[in-house]
Amino acid sequence: MSEPFVFDPRCDLCKEPFGAAVCGTAVTFHCRPLASEHFSHCALVAVCEFSGTRQELELSLEGPAGERICFSGVFSAPPQPELVWYHFRFWREDGTGCVLDKTGYRSDGETDPWQLTVYRESRTPGWFGAGVTYQIFPDRFCRLSVPNPDGLVGRRWVHQDWDDTPEWRPDPDGEIRNRDFFGGSLTGITSKLDDLKALGVTTLYLCPIFESASNHRYNTADYTKIDPMLGTEDDFRALCAQAKERGMRVILDGVFNHTGSQSVYFNADGWYPTLGAAQSQDSPWYSWYRFLHWPDSYDSWWGIHTLPAVEESAPSYVDFIIDGENSIIRRWLRAGASGWRLDVADELPDWFLVKIRAAMEETAPDSVLIGEVWEDGSNKISYSQRRQYLLGSETHGLMNYPFRTALLAYLRGGDADDFREAMETLRENYPPAAFYSAMNFLGTHDTPRILTLLGTDHTPESKADRADYRLLPWERSRAAAKLRLASLVLFTFPGSPMIYYGDEAGMEGFEDPLNRGTYPWGHEDRDLLAWFSRLGALRNGYPVLQTGALRWLCTAGPLLAFAREDGQVRLVTAVNASDSPCSLELPWAADSAQDLLSGSSFAPDAGRLVLELPPRGCLLLS
The missing domain is CATH 2.60.40.10 (Immunoglobulins)
Structure with a gap:
């Protein structure tokens, strides 16, 4: 003020x-x-x-x-x-x-x-923000058999041992090419839908699934084809259909700012039989790229030579990705997808996003469009232009990196009031539907594992040491306690709580690719898994946690308390991030209060509820 x-x-x-x-x-x-x-x-x-x-x-x-x-x-x-x-x-x-x-x-x-x-007021699908999202790195989630990489684009190789550490060392040329695969597949994901349903998941967000030379598949080789190591289009359709039978939806990762250099469109190494832009200026895809000197000098994403940037304004590219009757946006929605998450949305022109949204609404009116933006998306400046993501004709919501940044700062010793201030800034700046459609999370494929961040006070200097690093038992215990607090806030805050695969199972790891290990089937942290499952059930069982108004009750030092309210229904999240017990006093009009996490009951006195929160303790009061 x-x-x-x-x-x-x-x-x-x-x-x-x-x-x-x-x-x-x-x-x-x-x-x-x-x-x-x-x-x-x-x-x-x-x-x-x-x-x-x-x-x-x-x-x-x-x-x-x-x-x-x-x-x-x-x-x-x-x-x-x-x-x-x-x-x-x-x-x-x-x-x-x-x-x-x-x-x-x-x-x-x-x-x-x-x-x-x-x-501009426009329709925003309510299912996304109300539900629980689960991000899957497809190669690392579940494999049913060890695939054969022969005959596929890229010099791929497959780990025989599912529990191996992802390859982080440069190749003999000094490049990190991400060519090691573990063989996770779409049918593997389908086989685990009941497990995901039990976790409370309602939306599956899949990292790229289209043919690509790398395990992360953000260097697309062919937008029209599921990567053969993941399966077929029929496998994708089956996944979407079986997910919908369980009340779940699938959204895809759209990488439209750049392709891979080893793509059918660029074809730098001539792997594909057709002429790519790097082989002939008569290629049908030549206009998709910005060559400084053909064929060896061209605009690329952040200067990475293997990721040639596309010219989004090329008419044939716009038609292929968006406008055409069987465009990529439309085709995969018809195949069963319920939305798109746009990779590096801040590097796509506003008009391009407007066209994507319009095509989605024509093809699948209930589909959702989420953008990857790391800052406050209401006033973001990209390439010297103020962006318009949330003004009614582009994205429905954004990845909420500010939420993660502010929550981690609080849990690592910061003041709860700083978290409140950061979130109130977003709530003030965002249209209400966009605030409630934010993709909130504690980690993604682009960030270190949340358990590692919460458990260690230092980061080893060498990559080799980071690759070998595992939390000591006392560090892991401390991290798990903080993760319980973080996830409670995540699941009770406005916006869709998103779980990065394996965080609920206690996976560790520093930066890419160490944060992209394989899911530890049969070796999960059962206590953490049970905690996340409980939170998922509460989120899905109480509509007030999905759409209720937000009211701050206490934000002072390690104490954080806020309510979600809808008419006479009110749930209160209370967190003590301190290593010491803390007292918290709240106004309470009801005759009693119950903690939905433990079942404990509390009796207010003269309209006040006095609570003693243990170190790193939390409550969800009804």
Whole structure:
């Protein structure tokens, strides 16, 4: 809050409605400076970034309010999606005055304005944000037999031992090519659907499944073909169908910013019999790439030579990926997918995302589009352009890296109020549907394993040492206790809780590829697995955890407590991240309180509930 009680955009005494505004709707502002400041006038100064317009709206002086005076006015949100940056200007009858922005009163000619997100209302599928998502790295989840890599694109080899460490060492040329495979398959995933159902999973998010020369498959070789080591299109259709029979959906990873150099489209090594862009300028795919000097110098993703960047504006590429009757977006939705997660969405043009969303809504109206963005997606700048992911015509939601960053900081000794502030910033900036459709998580294929991060106080310097590193028993015990806290917050917070495969089983590992080991079937951490299963059942069993309003109750040092509310239904998450016991006092109108995690009951006294949380203890109160 700037200048106590003068203006706070999160307080309904100062701004209504809370947060982002729908195009064309009225937003009411109230400012309450001290009467002793002798301000006689106040104006809202609003700058619309996309249209480049500026508006100054003088607020009406409503009169005294105790030791303060109140200025009020109604601002009409622009009719088109916008980012509105606003501050206030105060002045007196003698012409003196100042401005008020996020930093307080100032008269230096600078401003640090507040943000008002203006979005177009559109339909967002409710199933994704309400449910539990499970991310699978297909090669490492479940294999039913050891595959033969002969005759496939890329110089692949297969680990015979499922429990091997993924290959992290460079090859003789000094390159890390990710050509070691373990043989996980789509039929393997299908065989484990009942296990995933028991975990509470409702959405499977699969890392890329299309033909590719590498085990991660983010260097696509053929978008039209399931990688043969994973199976066939029939296997994919069967997976989606059997998942739907269990109330589960499948979303795919779309990598449309770049392809692999060993793809049918680029074909750098001539593996495919057709002419790729690197072989002939007459190739039908030549226009898909930006050559600086053909054929050996071209634009690539982050300068990685094996990942040539595509020219998204090439008409034939747009038709192939999006617009065509049997485009990649449409084809795999028809095959059974229920949505797409867009890899490196911040490197795809806005118009490209708009087209993808439109094609999805035409083909499968209930499908969901999630973007990979690592920051606050409401004001992200990429390639010098402010992005418009969440303004109504692009993604339904984003991967919530800010959630992970803030929660980890809190669990590793930070202040719970910093977590609250980070989340309130998103809640204020995001349209409500986007906030509730965020993909929340503790880890992904791009981050170290959450158990390793929570258990170790240092990172070994060499990759070899990191590859061999395993938590000591006491470190693992500490990490598991913190993981229970983290996962409770994950499963009770707005947005879809996403489990990175194996985190629930106690998998460890530092950075890629050490975080991409094989699922330890038969060797899971049974206590952790039971904990995650319990959380999944609670999330699916209590609609208030899926769609209920968020209310903060306590954010002080190691103590974090918030409620999810829907009418008379209220569940409270309470966490103590400290190594010492902590007391927590909460207002409680009901006659009793029950912890849904342990079954313990508590009796409030005179409308107050006094709790003693043990070290790294937590409750989910009903």
